[in-house]
Amino acid sequence: MNLLLQSLFFLSLSSIVAFAHESHPLPRPLIVEYPEKAHADGGGDEEEARMRCTSWRIAVEANNLKPWKTIPPECAGYVKDYMMNRGYGFDLEMVAKEAVDYARSVELGDDGKDVWIFDVDETLLSNLPYYVDHGFGLEVFDGHQFDIWVGKAMAPVIESSLKLYNEVVALGFKVFLLTGRSELQRSVTVDNLRNAGFQNWDKLILRGDGDHRKPAILYKSERREEMAKEGYRILGNSGDQWSDLLGSFVSNRSFKLPNPMYYIA
Ligand SMILES: *[C@@H]1O[C@H](CO)[C@@H](O)[C@H](O)[C@H]1NC(C)=O
8 A cells, every 4th residue: 555545544544433432422442352251250140130130220211110119129239339339420421411412403492482391309409318328219218208308408419410401591491390399398499409500490390289199290291281281392301200201291302310219100
């Protein structure tokens, strides 16, 4: 090969490699090396147990499981590792990135009627400090204890969601917060959201007197129906529970944030 051809070849190869890196969030090694013998030392049982818990978590995220009250006891360590190490953060970032890409891609009307809905708990605010003390979902949910925690207004921000939130506000979406929390928790919720960095939402919708016995999926559908009747177009919806996203008057696109700790119908 002459020098010109060689450098052309090199250029095009490097641009392919650069492109491959740009378009994929994960590093793509060009050469994959498999280990000679995986777990020849008999570590296979532990590995298999982890894989079973991964299968369970994927079934949770894909909404394939029937309603569940606690995480499987054998996955307690697995869920803890996932939540406390980088897995959870990576999954949150992946969802937020897709949501930002979508938000930027839609053309908004000029009537101010395009809406993005956010759930609050495990979507904008993290209750992980509470769940650290309650077995990461191993304990049956205790509404009384949880309300005491909520009353402290100390739930930290979910950073990737704050980025998405600021982006959709800047793009001109109306932002409606639709939470299963009670109207009685409005002021602590406002305090907590503000302390965590959230500003400029257009509505904060909490459960009123008539809503407390309703399954979340019904309560949230009813509130979305009201929005639709007021002429709003629900273009994006972010939530950690499928009951935030499914039902009626669903959003054009829904973004399911990870949550292997609890299930709300
Ligand atoms: C949202 O969905 C509706 C109904 O499918 C569709 O008519 C509309 O064009 C969608 N809007 C955007 C911005 O994609």
